Amino acid sequence: ASSFHEFARSTNDAWDINDEDDEDLLAPIHPSSLPSTLHSVHQVPPLPLQQPSDTTREPDTGPADRLAPPTAEEELRKHSWSGIPREVRPITWRLLSGYLPANMERRDLVLKRKRDEYFGFIEQYYHSRTDETYKDTYRQIHIDIPRTNPLIPLFQQPTVQEVFERILFIWAIRHPASGYVQGINDLVTPFFVVFLSEFVVEDVENFDVASLPLDTQRNIEADSFWCMTKLLDGIQDNYTFAQPGIQNNVKALEELVSRIDEDIHNYFKRYEVEYLQFAFRWMNNLLMRELPLRCTIRLWDTYQAEQEGFSHFHLYVCAAFLIEWRKEILSMVDFQGLLMLLQNLPTIHWGNEEVGLLLAEAYRLKYMFADAPNHYRR
């Protein structure tokens, strides 16, 4: 554990938002400079568009995009890595997911077009949920919605459950290669909660969504749909037939752990614990079942700030997460003890600090293996 903290100290540049250079960039999005309500995203200028740009430009950008140098996005990613302030998280997530364009002049237009497009899908396809072709998909979604975060009152509201049904159904029929797979329902919740938080001052988990203006409700729904779609685009082979993405990731986790912590790896072997028995869910639900929702949201700040955060960096986070429980794991004396521990890790008290340390360790692992893929190879 000591090396963990040492590393955190020695690599402050990766996440220290108090760095002097960072002050200017963070200034426009500092909570104190924000209007008290963010009823329109275009009021918030989070991107340092005035920064001098380098000469490279993103390919495939139209003339209007030239106002937004690639460095702006890089800066935003850099600052988001260590956690995004609550007040600017909604717009930052929209930007980082690639849903909202960096160019401010285009934002309103794009938002309107995408939101209209989503409700166009609803109008065109949602009634087909009772058709023979889609009724199995809808049935599965319908069974799972009341079972999504069942302990959080927000998700038991009929209005919210209907939103989730629409989002998941439309996504499923537009992605027939995977269709709806249990676990995808969980992936909507961080987006929904974050976009809802724009309109809720206090306790989001108990907020009555039906009390919001209908337009607002619809915007939250459409934005959640599109951001979830962007996320899933990057990890779709987790959910296609035989779930190859997950199987590969579980194998990769095993390989990684065998290199970084032989004790744990051998301990699992000795007691015949297979990685699939606990890590399948870690991959399928992106650790959402292992962490409180607030921690997942913080985790996703970083996942979205990372290139390939959900598809690649997650593996290192899983490895770091496993090693986090090293002491507990090595104190178990039989298979059942190990499985019970690994499937019910005690994270209930976890908050930003724990997630921050977890991410720091994951970053260290990734850095180590990205620079030297054969490092520690057995």
Added chain:
Amino acid sequence: MAKQYDVLFRLLLLGDSGVGKTCLLCRFTDNEFHPSHISTIGVDFKMKTLEIDGIKVRIQIWDTAGQERYQTITKQYYRRAQGIFLVYDITSERSFQHIMKWASDVDEYAPDNIQRILIGNKSDEEEKRQVATGQGNKLAKDYGMDFFETSASTNYNITESFTRLAEQVLAANKKDLDLLRASVTDELNLAALEEEEGITDGAAASQKGCWC
């Protein structure tokens, strides 16, 4: 260290999504019931120790996700099970129809001497019933299985059905059982044997008693 159990085996819960597999298990192992239990992803694990005919039986119960997409994963667990619960929901004709599919998967992927039992869950929801008790009985008979209607909600027939499957697994492994009985009558002998073999912890002991 006192030995916590004499034998260990694995049971598997199979059946469509939402029939109440996890709720059956929670009722059995923890005597708890949550009507909106979070959906199972992949395979979950629980265990409980029963005493049958003076033998301490530790059962590992693997609770599977019902959705079809997970079957590549869940089928990997079939071959190491000794007993299987085939679960449907009496308020869902569809889940009952699918029992045939689950049973044929078991035939294909599970060991030959696997013990099976048919469960019609949610028996408390009589007003929503779509599958008559007689239909369950008939299907069970056709497949040569025992049959229980259960309710995790009201705790009806839960212990009974788990115990029955455990007894069947014990009986099916009678040869091993007789060997075990002989050793149970002479605990000292068993302990001495374990020491001799350098077995000092539960996992190693479990290998000894595990038929897999």
